[in-house]
Amino acid sequence: MESVLAEAVALLDEAGAAALTFRALAQRLGGGVASIYWYVANKDELLDRAADHAMGPVLNDVDKLPRSDDPIDDLRSIALTLFDAIVQRPWLSSYFMRNTSIQTHTLGLYEKLGQQTLRLDLTPSQRFYAVSAIVGVVVGSAADLGQEPTQDMLDGNVDRDAYLHRIAQDWRDLDPREFPFVHEIADEFDGHDDADQFRAALELTLTGLRLQAGA
Amino acid sequence: MESVLAEAVALLDEAGAAALTFRALAQRLGGGVASIYWYVANKDELLDRAADHAMGPVLNDVDKLPRSDDPIDDLRSIALTLFDAIVQRPWLSSYFMRNTSIQTHTLGLYEKLGQQTLRLDLTPSQRFYAVSAIVGVVVGSAADLGQEPTQDMLDGNVDRDAYLHRIAQDWRDLDPREFPFVHEIADEFDGHDDADQFRAALELTLTGLRLQAGA
DNA sequence: ACCTGAACACCGTTCAAGT
């Protein structure tokens, strides 16, 4: 079981989500395709478990994070750690932190986030929404990362800067009276840093939360 | 082309993302499988275009939204309209508002959101991040919706309440000293409304934005 | 309890050929 998940993660790291097939995995394990079905009911569960396997070290990193006396600061640190995990493993984006019945590390991460909200003056309902919101920011940014041409970039066909530049140029070519906003932010989009974008979104949510908690 | 997308959307509406195959689509169009490749380069593009096709009416709905004198209120209205679109078409979640080169309606929706930020006292960079953050909240919530057992629910195997209840019960069975947060919010999770969860997350972001704009 | 080979019922994509 352990080695099945380890090889699955290795395969995903090396060549992305499309590379994880039962046949490729079986070959790496030196066995038959059907063997994998003894450990896992179907491909969805395989991906859920592989994603959670990759989250083990992340939960560890979060545990080692220094705890400050501002719970909002701690929420920020945890969220940034989660974001880093996705940057390093883009294939996580689709199976990231869903299905807490199977993903035990994910449940642990919810708990870590939630414990910070316990230090804030909020109702249980507000705490539930707060953690959902923060995870939502991470997942939303992950989806944004996944939308960039990661595969083409791995293949060396396109580099990210050229890709962003091409889109920004399309935007600049639009009628500025019909698209005043897109026009205004074309320069911002061109060469933007995903991490900055994530941090900005996270900051808005954390500010809202701080205000709600009166902290 | 128009009818290809219309039938693709119909197929997606009737039976979900897994049902959209080139063979099923060709059969509905009364033609051969390969014909579709004249309109579309591959399946990814088909899904991108189908999603954008479904976004046409949404852009229209947004256009008809009454404009208030508070841009934050208008951002909220637009975001809620986007959320509604995903609730009605869960298959949108994976291809929702990505790839503005192909999805022209998506670009229009970015523009609508962005125009509201033009009414706020923000830098271009802040405006870019603000719209990303709002779209992120919608996409993050969409991912959350998609994680629930939609297919099983369509098949009538599981109903949502029973599903949530089962998870909440798992949470209540955990050691409350190791999982104080998960324990605290089990009741909130049980039977929670996705729309409430979305609105709460959106509100945190909008509050943060209002503060940033000094409005 | 764990693994296998071989088959089944699908996929997306291509291509030479048609009108």
Place this chain on the structure above:
DNA sequence: ACCTGAACACCGTTCAAGT
């Protein structure tokens, strides 16, 4: 410009049979 049939190279999943 638009469409086709037929093939290619894959998939996930099942199952009877093995140890």
